[in-house]
Amino acid sequence: MAFILAEETALKSYVQGIKVGDDFSPNRTVKVWFGYPDVEVREQTFPYITIDLIDVVPGNERQTYGYLTDTDYSGTITPVGGVTYTHPIAVAYDLVFQVTTYARHPRHDIALMQQLFKKFPSKYGYLIVPNDLGTENSSRSMFLDGFIKRDTVEGETGNRRLLRNVFTVRVLSEMTPDVAAAVVGKQVTTVNINTTTSSIPSTYTPA
Amino acid sequence: MQNGAETLEQYAKELAAELTPRLTTDLHIIAHQSGWPEDLIKVLKVDLSPTLQLEVTYPEENKTEVEDMEYGTPSQLPNAAIRPFILRAPKIIENFLETRTLPEMFVKLGVW
Numbered sequence: 001m002a003f004i005l006a007e008e009t010a011l012k013s014y015v016q017g018i019k020v021g022d023d024f025s026p027n028r029t030v031k032v033w034f035g036y037p038d039v040e041v042r043e044q045t046f047p048y049i050t051i052d053l054i055d056v057v058p059g060n061e062r063q064t065y066g067y068l069t070d071t072d073y074s075g076t077i078t079p080v081g082g083v084t085y086t087h088p089i090a091v092a093y094d095l096v097f098q099v100t101t102y103a104r105h106p107r108h109d110i111a112l113m114q115q116l117f118k119k120f121p122s123k124y125g126y127l128i129v130p131n132d133l134g135t136e137n138s139s140r141s142m143f144l145d146g147f148i149k150r151d152t153v154e155g156e157t158g159n160r161r162l163l164r165n166v167f168t169v170r171v172l173s174e175m176t177p178d179v180a181a182a183v184v185g186k187q188v189t190t191v192n193i194n195t196t197t198s199s200i201p202s203t204y205t206p207a
Numbered sequence: 208m209q210n211g212a213e214t215l216e217q218y219a220k221e222l223a224a225e226l227t228p229r230l231t232t233d234l235h236i237i238a239h240q241s242g243w244p245e246d247l248i249k250v251l252k253v254d255l256s257p258t259l260q261l262e263v264t265y266p267e268e269n270k271t272e273v274e275d276m277e278y279g280t281p282s283q284l285p286n287a288a289i290r291p292f293i294l295r296a297p298k299i300i301e302n303f304l305e306t307r308t309l310p311e312m313f314v315k316l317g318v319w
Contacts, residue, residue: 035284052279054287057294096294098278098285146290150278166278168290204232 002132003175007095007140008034008053010129011171014119015049015099020111030101030112047103047112059092059172074176075131090174096145099167109163120144120169127171143170216259218311223255226303233299234263238288243276251289253296261296263289 018030031048069086071079101116103109119125125142146168153161230253238248250265251273265273279285 052285054285055291055294057291060298094294096287096290098287100279100285102281148274148278150274152281162281164281 006129007171007173018115020108022107047108050100052098054098055096057094059094063092093173095171095173097169101165103163141172145170227253234292237292241286241288
């Protein structure tokens with residue numbers, strides 16, 4: 001699977017399967033969504049978890065240059081006997097995800113926190129991501145960059161408490177050579193200049 | 208006469224006075240690109256804390272609005288700006304220190 005999609009899918013699989021308990025149900029499965037489940041599209045059953053990609057940052061500090069030679073083009077082409085591929089080293093990126101938990105019940109909230117802190121330790125965390133062919137996995141370093149509680153008790157939640165935990169998780173990634181090469185191979189041929197600017201940050205406008 | 212640590216602390220404060228407005232502008236640009244409303248962008252600032260840590264600050268009365276934009280709400284997806292800024296800030300600071308201040312710092316501390 002392609003860069004970003006592979007990590008998103010791996011992260012969802014990693015988070016999926018969490019169970020919480022209460023007086024009525026000892027094993028309540030927690031659903032996981034990409035983005036907030038729209039009430040008109042999907043049924044909102046508490047508790048649940050959402051995953052949002054919030055940033056993509058070039059990993060310049062760990063970028064290396066050079067060429068690799070292998071038989072499966074960095075896991076994207078099925079190997080054929082006697083054929084080898086030489087390709088540039090992949091482009092390093094950091095993918096930053098927001099993992100948010102939503103619960104109505106305090107016991108669910110605490111159980112979700114406890115399980116997610118185990119899954120996302122601040123050190124030594126890793127995410128297993130399969131390659132395109134499904135023949136190999138790579139273990140990507142994963143960091144908990146931040147945590148904040150965002151509980152609400154009234155107003156937008158209709159005077160019902162909503163217990164939210166926000167985890168900011170950074171996963172190290174890389175863009176495979178064929179994708180990077182396709183971008184590098186393209187040249188800018190025209191540049192359109194907008195002569196009527198309508199969106200200038202306030203700090204750049206004269207006082 | 209000031210010792211080396213006091214000179215360095217004083218110099219760090221002088222640098223911060225020059226650096227924080229630049230960082231604030233960078234933060235505003237990222238917030239603008241993330242679709243934050245202009246009136247909320249204006250309240251964001253990068254300041255130097257009493258312990259000489261750079262931090263993003265905003266008035267207490269804007270806390271909910273800022274955090275709603277940053278982390279999302281039950282009906283709105285996150286439009287992160289502060290976290291992307293924090294990830295990029297070290298590089299901005301590094302460039303500033305490399306090109307502008309390291310030679311000055313060495314001169315002030317009597318290294319050169």
